[in-house]
Structure formats: C-alpha cells, structure tokens
Amino acid sequence: MSELSDLETLVLDFFLTSARNGRFNGVRAADAIARHTQTGSFQELLAQLIEGGSIECVFARRDVNPHIKRLPILPKDKQIEWVKIESLDSYCLYPSPALLAEKISPIELADRPFSRALLLGEAQLAFATFELGVLGRYRNDPRFVVQFHDYMGDMCISGEYYDSIKVPDRDKISVESFGLGLNADLIPHIIVFYRYLADLTPEHQQYWNSFVADHVPMCEPYFQSAVIGDWWENRSIRYAIQEEMRLINEMANAAFSKRLFRNEMTDDLSFDLSAFLVPSSDNFSSFIHSWDKLLSDNIEKDFFETRLI
Structure with missing residues (x-):
C-alpha cells in the first residue's frame, strides 16, 4: 500500500x-x-x-x-x-x-435519507427545505408538542408519550430546531439542518423526505441565531405587540391598580400567529381572528368603568 x-x-x-x-x-x-x-x-x-x-x-x-x-x-x-x-x-x-x-454501498442507510446525506459527507449545518405541510402530521397528533417562535420552532413527542410502552419507538422523535425560509415569491418554507434530521427514525425521515421542496434561502435572523450564535437585535412585529401589551398592563396597574388585558402574550405562539403560514384566504382569516381574540376580546370589560364621587 x-x-x-x-x-x-x-x-x-x-x-x-x-x-x-x-x-x-x-x-x-x-x-x-x-x-x-x-x-x-x-x-x-x-x-x-x-x-x-x-x-x-x-x-x-x-x-x-x-x-x-x-x-x-x-x-x-x-x-x-x-x-x-x-x-x-x-x-x-x-x-x-x-x-x-x-x-459506500448504494443501499447503506437507504431508509434514512438524511443520515445517508451525512454519511456521504454533507455538512451538518447544511439544510433541507420542506413544504409547510410537513408539520401537519405533528400539529394534529396530540402526542406531539410543536412550538413556534419568531423565526423558528421545535417539535418533539411529549414526555408522557415518550415514556409510554404503548407508543412505538419509531414515533419517539424530536426536531431540535427548524427555521423559516422564503422563496422568491416570499412563500414561507421550513428549513431543518441535516444534523437534526439525521436523528429522526427511518419512518419519519421518509415522511419528511416526501415533503422536500426546492432549496430556498434561510431567513437572516435564524441564520444569525442558529449558525453564528448571535441573537438578532431586532425582533418581529409580533414581539413588538407582545411587549406593548406587557408595558400597557404595567402602566395600567401603576395608574389604576388593574390591567387592561386579561392575558398577556408569551414567547410560545399558536400556529395561527406564527410566520409559518401558507398565504391563503383561510389562513389570513385565521390570522385576523386570532389577533382579534388576543387584542379586542382580551380587554378587561370593567377597565373603563368610572365611579361617581
């Protein structure tokens, strides 16, 4: 040799x-x-x-x-x-x-396409692009917790089901992080690093692989946080509204000893308020309805009551 x-x-x-x-x-x-x-x-x-x-x-x-x-x-x-x-x-x-x-043999890890990509030398922070529908299976399955933030999210099976012997091992999975990508028409997509995809079981890797879409750019805030390790200075409009609600309640409590909004927003978003919505009429209606519930329907009814002196 x-x-x-x-x-x-x-x-x-x-x-x-x-x-x-x-x-x-x-x-x-x-x-x-x-x-x-x-x-x-x-x-x-x-x-x-x-x-x-x-x-x-x-x-x-x-x-x-x-x-x-x-x-x-x-x-x-x-x-x-x-x-x-x-x-x-x-x-x-x-x-x-x-x-x-x-x-490497053509059949090695053939049932785990994302693991095979790493086996063939793909960078671990290279990413695959998926249609938004890939999350539908997990959002509609009560065993899974899908969380959305400004430009990212995560998904996992909940602890109760992870520990259950009734749940098959193939479904005891998680995606540590997924991010937002936008194509030239600003249609949102889900992007996931190969490192996280490779941790999925063969059955779920094949499911995700069926939703693979053409490559789109990663949004800058997700790149900053997930690749560079730098959290962005400017947050989303949604976060600005969350902070405004918190500050309004803080000022209302100081001035009148009561809150204007019954409930404040948290960092964990509902899907209808996330950035991962297909731009359709139905989703737009859901988006408006969710904001209506969070803002106008969330106001304390007695906040503006006056008292005669």
Missing part, C-alpha cells in the same frame, strides 16, 4: 466507524500522523490528497469544533495553505464526498 492510499484509508475508516455510531467525526491530524507509520512528509502527503479531491480538512481556526463538519469545506488552495501552518492538533481530516460516493 502506498503512503497516499495508506493515509486515505486511515481517514476513511475512522470517519465510517464514527458515522455508523451516529457521530460523523473526523480524525485529528495529530492522531493521524501518530498512526501513519510510513516515511515522508505528512503535510506533503496530505496536500496531495487534498489536491486530488479525496481528503478534506476542518480547522479550529475557522470552526470552534473541527471534530464535526458543521459548515461547507474551504477551497482546496486555502486548505493546503493552512495545513502547512496550523498545528496538527487544531484540525481534523475527513474523506471527501467524492471518495465516500465511491466507497
């Missing part, structure tokens, strides 16, 4: 062993060189494999955790440049999608 193929096999075997345990980790360069017993310059061999398109590197300089491929890989020339200057314990090696496509 040549030095090149020896190192390539080491990186491939490490990744596949990790992937089949659900982790999809790369091997640290310092560990790879310790196990690489052939002669020659490790960096030169690695540069040849990167140039040849069979090995990729993830650097701590760019990503805080190089042990997982969170983001798309840097261009080859930049990888080769950094391999020559970065310390061996600060980056990890991965087989490229091209190499994985050659080595």
Whole structure:
C-alpha cells in the first residue's frame, strides 16, 4: 500500500466507524500522523490528497469544533495553505464526498435519507427545505408538542408519550430546531439542518423526505441565531405587540391598580400567529381572528368603568 492510499484509508475508516455510531467525526491530524507509520512528509502527503479531491480538512481556526463538519469545506488552495501552518492538533481530516460516493454501498442507510446525506459527507449545518405541510402530521397528533417562535420552532413527542410502552419507538422523535425560509415569491418554507434530521427514525425521515421542496434561502435572523450564535437585535412585529401589551398592563396597574388585558402574550405562539403560514384566504382569516381574540376580546370589560364621587 502506498503512503497516499495508506493515509486515505486511515481517514476513511475512522470517519465510517464514527458515522455508523451516529457521530460523523473526523480524525485529528495529530492522531493521524501518530498512526501513519510510513516515511515522508505528512503535510506533503496530505496536500496531495487534498489536491486530488479525496481528503478534506476542518480547522479550529475557522470552526470552534473541527471534530464535526458543521459548515461547507474551504477551497482546496486555502486548505493546503493552512495545513502547512496550523498545528496538527487544531484540525481534523475527513474523506471527501467524492471518495465516500465511491466507497459506500448504494443501499447503506437507504431508509434514512438524511443520515445517508451525512454519511456521504454533507455538512451538518447544511439544510433541507420542506413544504409547510410537513408539520401537519405533528400539529394534529396530540402526542406531539410543536412550538413556534419568531423565526423558528421545535417539535418533539411529549414526555408522557415518550415514556409510554404503548407508543412505538419509531414515533419517539424530536426536531431540535427548524427555521423559516422564503422563496422568491416570499412563500414561507421550513428549513431543518441535516444534523437534526439525521436523528429522526427511518419512518419519519421518509415522511419528511416526501415533503422536500426546492432549496430556498434561510431567513437572516435564524441564520444569525442558529449558525453564528448571535441573537438578532431586532425582533418581529409580533414581539413588538407582545411587549406593548406587557408595558400597557404595567402602566395600567401603576395608574389604576388593574390591567387592561386579561392575558398577556408569551414567547410560545399558536400556529395561527406564527410566520409559518401558507398565504391563503383561510389562513389570513385565521390570522385576523386570532389577533382579534388576543387584542379586542382580551380587554378587561370593567377597565373603563368610572365611579361617581
């Protein structure tokens, strides 16, 4: 076995062993060189494999955790440049999608399309786009809790049903986070990172896969919070109304010792007030009706009563 193929096999075997345990980790360069017993310059061999398109590197300089491929890989020339200057314990090696496509059987994880995407080298924070109807199954199933926030949401089976032996294991699932995407016509879509989709059971991965839509851009606030880890400074109009209601009640209590609104909004939104609505006449009517209940129907009837002195 040549030095090149020896190192390539080491990186491939490490990744596949990790992937089949659900982790999809790369091997640290310092560990790879310790196990690489052939002669020659490790960096030169690695540069040849990167140039040849069979090995990729993830650097701590760019990503805080190089042990997982969170983001798309840097261009080859930049990888080769950094391999020559970065310390061996600060980056990890991965087989490229091209190499994985050659080595992995077409039937492996065929029933788990999103897990298979990671197995074939997809970045964990790459995302799939879905039609909004994908959530209908979970919103209409009392076993599941679907929560909506400004530009994101989450879904899981509730604890009561998760612990129940009557519920099949295939349904004991969750999607840690989903976000809002908009196409050119501003039609909302649901976007989910492959990392979260890969945790679904085969049955639910196939269900989600049936709702896959053409790729759309991720909305900026979700990108800021979910990818960069920066919460946006400007919240939605819905949040502004929530704050106005809270402040009005606070001022009313201070001035008149009673509230104007019986109930205040919370961060957990009903579906009818979320950003995940298909723009249809029925949804518009539901949207208006929900706001009417939350605002005009929510006013304390006796707030404006006067007392004769």
